[in-house]
């Protein structure tokens with residue numbers, strides 16, 4: 001199995017295609033020193049993790065692609081492989097060296113599998129701790145996007161004393177480095193060698209010349225060599241699809257420029273509002289902040305290459321005709337008019353890179369409120385994950401262990417698919433700012449995400465009820481969606497407060513218990529489908545009211561009230577679910593990237 005993404009020919013191509021090449025922060029992969037890197041674990045530590053790891057091979061059907069699209073796929077995979085390395089570099093100072101080391105050691109199969117699983121040299125163990133399996137430093141909250149050794153306290157103190165520096169230091173697309181002479185000289189040299197970056201970042205040169213203590217380097221400057229390579233691949237892909245899908249080509253060209261400017265507005269606008277007529281779509285760039293353990297503001301690189309499922313996408317567009325009815329049925333007072341031309345499509349994954357790699361079921365982007373308000377958001381449903389048999393079997397085992405025998409088969413893959421679909425659309429509906437006009441993020445801070453995700457879950461279940469009333473889905477389909485709504489909220493472990501998804505799921509679990517949608521019987525749960533719709537409406541009413549009030553204290557009190565975890569109830573169910581578990585982790589491989597599936601060793 002080909003595990004690592006960087007081949008020798010790719011490195012040569014990169015060097016040949018880049019303009020005069022300055023040395024950047026680890027941007028010359030072939031120059032990365034792997035000295036001092038060696039295996040840190042024996043088989044006794046590696047094997048138990050791999051024994052709980054399933055392998056998922058995605059082989060999207062590419063037979064409908066035009067020759068131009070096939071060329072674009074090759075170019076975008078080359079861009080994705082480079083972005084994957086950038087992601088590895090962002091997450092750990094020795095990440096890229098570790099990748100190069102394992103590339104040179106094909107015999108270290110276990111380590112290579114762990115690296116593939118973890119996108120780096122730090123793995124999550126079965127005890128939910130994070131450990132290095134190679135001889136590299138432990139993970140720190142600074143990752144490799146703030147200076148090594150910096151803590152939140154030191155950074156907070158610096159920003160408090162230098163408030164004018166906040167915007168660039170906490171920008172979502174800058175790397176913070178120490179303001180050493182070497183770092184300063186290097187960044188200025190990058191601007192000298194690549195005037196395009198100088199031009200696209202007005203004021204940057206002066207900042208780099210004068211600022212003390214820390215420097216905030218735009219990603220395109222910090223990773224210049226890689227970003228220029230990726231940008232060139234996107235332009236080449238655009239050329240290949242120009243004749244058949246001009247709107248997609250325009251998006252790719254704008255994104256190629258966005259990456260050089262570290263400003264995605266142009267590409268995002270073209271992406272969200274563009275009428276792509278071909279078979280391809282792609283999420284490209286640094287969007288999600290989950291990997292920034294210090295401030296949760298720095299975005300990490302990803303690329304998802306997707307092929308459209310035309311039949312399911314068309315079916316979906318039709319269902320959106322009912323979206324205003326769903327909005328009008330939500331339990332709050334509003335005369336909000338929602339657009340029915342939401343750009344939503346069903347896709348199969350050709351290959352995922354960087355932060356996007358894994359078993360994500362759907363994407364909704366961009367995140368920035370001002371962009372979403374101006375252009376909307378695009379929703380990409382990932383069909384070959386949502387409807388994947390192996391993944392469904394694992395989630396079904398947990399559900400069947402938690403509920404009474406008679407309800408074990410209420411869960412269906414299709415139910416999960418539609419519940420997830422309407423969850424994403426749910427982000428478009430309901431309260432989108434506080435009554436006094438503030439952004440929900442600003443008003444509710446660390447509770448904003450939790451409430452927004454819970455709202456989307458509950459809007460999804462409300463939509464299912466309305467689609468059923470309208471005759472668009474059958475009673476059996478509705479039951480599958482409702483069962484999926486219950487599966488979603490059951491937890492295998494007591495959530496920590498900083499885990500927004502798990503916390504809001506526990507809130508729902510407790511709410512359903514108290515409002516009779518769930519009953520605890522002889523160590524199992526019974527779903528009362530009759531009382532379920534009212535329980536959903538009641539909780540959604542609370543959530544929308546808290547969002548509208550924008551009151552952080554009230555939000556926190558609500559979370560506190562609904563997150564109890566009883567050893568004689570939650571823990572009983574959680575234990576049953578844990579005991580049903582065969583796989584904890586998943587290694588995903590892709591036909592277009594890794595070749596045909598390998599039979600298990």
Ligand SMILES: [Zn+2]
Nearest residue numbers: 423424453456
């Ligand atoms: Zn969501």
